Amino acid sequence: MGEPLAIPTSDAEGSAVSADPACKEASSDPLLDRAIDGDRHALGILLSRHQKRLYNTVLRMVSNADDAAEVTQEAMLKIVQHIGGFRRDAKLTTWMTRIAMNQAISHLRKRRTRDTVSLESTGRGRTTDDDQAASLRAALADHREPSAEHRVETRDIAERLQLAIDRLDDDFKAVLVLRDLQQLDYAEIADALDLKIGTVKSRLFRARLTVRELLRKSET
Amino acid sequence: MIDRHDSNLLLDYLEGELPDAVAAEVESAMANDEELRRLIAELSADRDALRAMPEAEPPGELIEAIQAQLEREMLLGAPPEPIPLARGHRNTQPPAANQPSHLRARLMFLGGIAALLALAAGITLYSLSQTTLLNLAGSNPATTPDSEPMTESIAQRQPAPDDAPIALPDRHLAGLDTPAHRSRYASIPEVSDPSTAAWFISNASPLGLDETTLDDAYRLALSPPHRSTNLTLGIPPAPAFDAEFAGAADRAFRAASADTHPESALREEHLLGVVGERRFAAVSSEASDSRPQAANQFTPLFEQQLVVASRDGTSVESELRQWAQSNRVSLIQIDRSEPPAAIESTALPVPSTTTGWETPETAEAALGRSMPEPAAAAPSVSRRSTRAASATPQKIVPRPQTSAPAEPEAAPPAPAAPQQPPPDAPPRRLLLQVNTAQLPELIGELQSPGRALRLQQNIAPNRVSPASATLDLATQSAILTRGLPIPQRFPLSPAPLPATLDQLVQQDAVDWIEVQIRDNP
DSSP states (O other), X not given: OOOOOOOOSSOTTHHHHHHOGGGGOOTTOHHHHHHHTTOHHHHHHHHHHHHHHHHHHHHHHHOOHHHHHHHHHHHHHHHXXXXXGOOTTSOHHHHHHHHHHHHHHHHHHHXXXXXXXXXXXXXXXXXXXXXXXXXXXXXXXXXXXXXXXXXXXXXXXHHHHHHHHHTSOHHHHHHHIIIIISOOOHHHHHHHHTOOHHHHHHHHHHHHHHHHHHHHHHHO | OOOTTOHHHHHHHHTTOSOHHHHHHHHHHHXXXXXXXXXXXXXXXXXXXXXXXXOXXXXXXXXXXXXXXXXXXXXXXXXOOOOOOOOSOTTTSOGGGGHHHHHHHHHHHHHHHHHHXXXXXXXXXXXXXXXHHHHHHTSOGGGSOOHHHHHHHHHHTOOOOTTSOOOOOGGGTOOOOSHHHHHHHHTSHHHHOXXXXXXXXXXXXGGGOOHHHHHHHHHHHHSTTTOOSOOEEEOOOOTTOHHHHHHHHHHHHHXXXXXXXXXXXXXXXXXXXXXXXXXXXXXXXXXXXXXXXXXXXXXXXXXXXXXXXXXXTGGGHHHHHXXXXXXXXOOOOOOOOOOOTTSOOOOOOOOSOOOOSXXXXXXXXXXXXXXXXXXXXXXXXXXXXXXXXXXXXXXXXXXXXXXXXXXXXXXXXOOSSOOOOOTTOOOOEEEEEEOXXXXXXXXXXXXXXXXXXXXXXXXXXTBOOXXXXXXXXXXXXXXXXXXXXXXXXXXXXXXXXXXXXHHHHHHTXXXXXXXXXXXXX
C-alpha cells in the first residue's frame, strides 16, 4: 500500500473537473494504478475529480437534482466495488460514464412516470433510414420562421432545452447528453453506451430533430 | 450535388466532421435551399445552446457520503452501501448548506469508530505495565501511533476485491458436449472469432446455468481478447425444461446485467419476455439497430446477441416475432435442434391425488384447511407405479434405485424406522405454503446450484403467478444428500419435520414436495 493520500473534502479541483478529468488519466497514472490496486484514498481522489462530471451527466438524464444525487452515489459505489476490475484498455472516464449511464437509465426505466415523446410514432427507439428521412423531410418542409418575439432569454432557453431533453427517449437522450453536454466524440459515446458509431450518429441526429421539433412547439 | 435528406451528411456538417470540400458543397446547397439553411441554422443554434447549458454543482454531501463509505470499508471491511441523501432542497440551497447535518452524521460515525479504537487501545494499555503506561503517557502525542498505521494495518486485511481476476475454465468458451452441436456451431464464424464475443454454449442441464457459471462466462466476455459487453448464450431447447431454461437464462442474464457488471449493456428489460404462458429469456444487441430493420425477418443464426429459451419454438414463432417487435428485439433465434440425449425428461405430472404426508385427514388437520378430494383409487401396484398411473402420458424417470447419500459424511442421524407406506398407497406429499413474496426465496433455496430440485411447473423466481408447483423430490434424492435444510420459516405440513430434506429422503417419508402459493391465506 502506498503513501496515504488526503481525500479532498470538497471539489478542490473543480476547474480540473470541468476541464476534462480524462486528461489526468494518462496510461501510467499512478493514482489510477493505486485505486485499482485497492488504495481507497486514491480512489477517493479520483471520484472527487469525476463527481461533478458524473453528477451532471446523471442530472441531465434524470432531470431531478435529488434523484441525480442518489443515482450518482449509486454509480460511484459501483465504481468503488468494481474499480479492481477496471481494465486499462478503456478510458477511465468512459468506463465511469458507462456505469453512470447504466444507473441513470435503470433509474429512468424504473421510474417511468414521465411522459416521453412518442418517437415510436415515427420509429421509437429503432430509427430506420426511412423514418429518419421522413422526419428530416418534415423538418425541412416546415416553413415557419420562429419570430423574434418568441425568442426568450438564455435561462428560459436552458429550461426549455432541459424539458425537451426530458421528453426524449432514454436511448436518444443518452447520446445527446454525452455529445453536447459531456462533449464526448462519437467513439467515446459508442464505447460508453456500447453502440456502434453508426447508431450513435443516427440517434444523435434523430435526437436533434426531435429537440428542434419540441422547441418549435414550445415557441409557438 | 448533395442529398438534402442525407441525415448522416447533415449531421457530419453540423458536428464539423466533414472535409472542407464536402462542407463547401453543403454550404453551397444551403445557399440555394432556404429550408435546409433554416434547419441547419436551428439545429446548430440548439446544439450551441445545449453546450452552453450551465453545469450544476453536485451536492457536497455526495462526495462526503462516498468518502464516508470508503473510510467505512477501510476501517471495517464492510462493503459500501448507499447513504440516504437529503432531498428536496438542492436546487435552492448551495451545497455547503447541506453539509452540517451530514457532517454531524459522519462525525458521529467516525466518533463511533474512534470510540471503538479507543476502547481497544484502553484494553491493550490496561494489560501493559505501569511503567509502560507512564512511558506512553510521556511520549509526544504527535508521534503516538495514530490512525494512520492503524488504518493501513486494517486496510491490509481487506479481502481481495470481488472482481479480482479469476481463473476461467476453458469449458465456458465451448461447452459443447455432443459432436452434433460442436460441428454445428463450429461453422459459425463468431464462435471461432475471439474478437467478437465470448460464447457460452451448453447443452448441459439448464440447471447448470447458474449465476456463477454465467458470471464466469460474462467475465470472460469482458476480458481481453474479447472485451465484449454482450454475452451470447446459446441454450438448446429441451422439452420439459422450458421453465428451467427460462429460469436459468433469466438468472444468467440477471447475473450478467448491469446490477452485477456495471459495464454491461444488458438491462432488465432485455432479460425475460413472456408470451402467453410461455417464458423466454432474450437479449438483443443494441448494435442491431444500426441496420435497416426488416420486420419479421430472421437473420442468420447468432448474428446478433439474442437468446431465446423455448420449449417449443416452432409453435410460438409468430408470437415470438410479435413479442420481439413490441419489445424492441429485432432478432429472434429459434433453435430447433433436438434436445441432447443426455438430458432426460423428468416431466412429472401433478398428482391427481393430494393425500398429504400421511393421510389427507392428518394433513388437513395440520393445515387447518380443506384439502382437495382424493382422486379415484390408484391401481394396486407399487407406490411408484401409482404415481406414474396418475400421470398424464409423459415420460417418467424412475426413482433412483439407490437412495443412499453420495456424500455419507453429511448424513444426518439415521431415523428410527423408515415410514414405509403400503404398496398401494398414493404418493405422499410435503406441503410448503408460501406466498408470492416468499416464493423466490424458497425456490432459490431449493434450487441453488448443486442441490437443485426440479420444478414441475413453470415458476421462475421473480416471475410467479398464484399457482401450485410440485417439486419432484424423488428423482433428485442423490442431490438432496447434501444436507439441504428444510426452510422452517415457511409454514410446513405436517409438523414436526426432519431437519433436512435428505433426512426426509432417507426416511422415505415423502414422494412429493408441493409448494402452494397463497397470497391471501
